[in-house]
Amino acid sequence: MVSLLALLENMRPKQWAKNMFIFAAIVFDGQLVNLSALLQVCMGFVLLSLSASTIYLINDLVDVERDRLHPKKQFRPIASGRLPVPMAITASIILPSVALVGAWFLEPAFCYTLMAYLALHLAYSFGLKSVAILDIFAISGGFILRVVAGVVVISVSNFSPYLYVCMGLLSLFLAIGKRRQEFIQLGDDATKIRASFKDYTLPLLDDLLRFIVTATALAYTFYAIESQTLLVPHQTMLLTVPFVYYALFRYMYLIHVAGLGGDPTDVLYADRPLQVCLFLWGSAILVLLYLY
DSSP: OHHHHHHHHHTOGGGGGGGGGGGHHHHHTTOTTOHHHHHHHHHHHHHHHHHHHHHHHHHHHHTHHHHTTSTTGGGSHHHHTSSOHHHHHHHHHHHHHHHHHHHHHHOHHHHHHHHHHHHHHHHHHHTGGGSTTHHHHHHHHHHHHHHHHHHHSSOOSOOOHHHHHHHHHHHHHHHHHHHHHHHHHHGGGHHHHOGGGGGOOHHHHHHHHHHHHHHHHHHHHHHHHOOTTOSSSTTGGGGGHHHHHHHHHHHHHHHHTSOOOSSHHHHHHHOHHHHHHHHHHHHHHHIIIIIO
16 A cells, blocks of 8 residues: 555656646637537546656656655655555556557547657656756657647647747746756755756856746737637737736746745645736636637
8 A cells, every 4th residue: 555655656646737738729729618528638638647657657767866866856755665666667567558548549649649748758768858958848848749639639720829839938938947946956966966967057047047938928928919810809818918927927036036946836836826827817818718
């Protein structure tokens, strides 16, 4: 029982919030009230989460020695010894098998997307995580594939290409913020725990963060202005722009002033103003798309 609980912990259900990106297509395509499509996407969310948990297991197996040097990661189930390595290896074989078979029966294109997602993250676990710049692009690629998964698991017709750009840039912003905070927290031990840190400096990470937050804000503004693929007329989507700007500024505040940002999911669960802002943004989106 202890090992099963440790396995569930290592699957990191708390991190499954990142897989909510799969719902972007159904929401912005105006199909959220289509129960058949919603059920399809919910099933896709479960299979995507199993795939994500596979990557967490493999990543922790690969990094077990480095994690034991990390002030927080040393308490993870594999690094601490609570989850036996053979059990973790077995789970990392069974979980993707179930996910891919289920995805094939759900929608073959979705299965191919999950295969690409797994391949990208395996490349990250076994090499890309040690290459500066490419490591954050690999993380961003995983988020974009989450969005693609939502597009292919159902049939969509009003999903703007700008949303790929916005979500790709947002994931870069979160990844850079996480790298920055890890770089500061780990100090002199940074390069021992993550090889890519030898090629990063704090000024570089700050410059990247400033660039990407500006690009994210502009991309969302352009999305709100363009109209060909929007279900909302007269650029009323611009009403949602202030919420996005506030969320970005709030996250920058949390990084630079509050010293948070090491894990975007932890920040989201912990910061009430950010939660309220995202709730208001989501509510505004739903009102404009479904009630306007």
